Amino acid sequence: MFYPHLREGATIGVTAPSSGVQEVLHSLLDQAQKRLESEGFTVRFGKTVKTQHKAKSAPAKVRADELNAMLQDDGIDTIIPPWGGQLLIEILPYVDFVKMKRKWILGYSDTSVLLLATTLKTGIATAHGTNLVDLRGEYSDETTAMWKQVLQTKAGEAVIQHSSELFQKQWQHGNPTPHIFHLTEKTEWKTVNGKDVTVKGRILGGCVDVIRHLIGTPFGDVKAFQEQFTNGEPILWYFENCELSTTDLRRSIVQMKLAGWFNNCSGVLFGRSPANEPVDGYTVEDVYEEIASELEVPVVYDIDCGHVPPQVTLINGAMAEVEVKEGKGTIIQKFI
Known part of the structure; x- marks a missing residue:
């Protein structure tokens, strides 16, 4: 197995291999960027992130090309899509699993198609956890916040996580708390x-x-x-x-x-x-x-x-x- 490592001050690439974010919700991306940059990260958005048409951010080849570019770019350390979606599977034939660099891809929902496929084909570990828009709060709950510590764990080391104390029963998007979840x-x-x-x-x-x-x-x-x-x-x-x-x-x-x-x-x-x-x-x-x-x-x-x-x-x-x-x-x- 090959384990990427999230360094301090890393550059996070944001691309939308499944769904992008509609214009009315672009503020969520701005909030997430501001929060991550306050923690010392640099955030770079791809063009697909702020577009959405007919259940996808862009045609499959366009999405794959942007993902491939970020995976092969030495200036990008980690990739976190804005969220999941429905049709990520369309891009898999165009993903260059041979040339991709060893860097974390973090997300869940439809993103898990990319995560599992990458690990199965390459032996590069991938991270199933929070997505970008859920990192926009003033602070994170203890469970979600562990994403950084987990991704900063080095090869040969171990990391411990514990179950949460409380969970969210239903989404209230119009009434966010300081850490997003209720x-x-x-x-x-x-x-x-x-x-x-x-x-x-x-x-x-x-x-x-x-x-x-x-x-x-x-x-x-x-x-x-x-x-x-x-x-x-x-x-x-x-x-x-x-x-x-x-x-x-x-x-x-x-x-x-x-x-x-x-x-x-x-x-x-x-x-x-x-x-x-x-x-x-x-x-x-x-x-x-x-x-x-x-x-x-x-x-x-x-x-x-x-x-x-x-x-x-x-x-x-x-x-x-x-x-x-x-x-x-x-x-x-x-x-x-």
């Missing part, structure tokens, strides 16, 4: 059997809605990644569900299983979700129980990951140890 609900990490668990493995995952579409493509070859980069170590998967019903989530997990994604799997983590709508009494807890039974591995859910913030920063490719004890979670990630 953290009102008590966080509780849960397990299928209700018992405390500890699970270890090379961590991989993303937003299940979109990464499932990598199955059967050159960008979702988990077997090749295992053979080349994991030294036989098991994979610890994490998923977060943005919009899927329970039956659609179940179909997605079964497809992953049939594709061999869970071969040599040590456990599965699921983030909190605004979706997971039951179908005919079939609940998400039923899905989790079936996965635990079929794979015979621990299943942890409602972790700080995804569209119900805040979220920890998970490093695709890192060695992770996750402990859940009395509803609290601890994640140790080793950059080895």
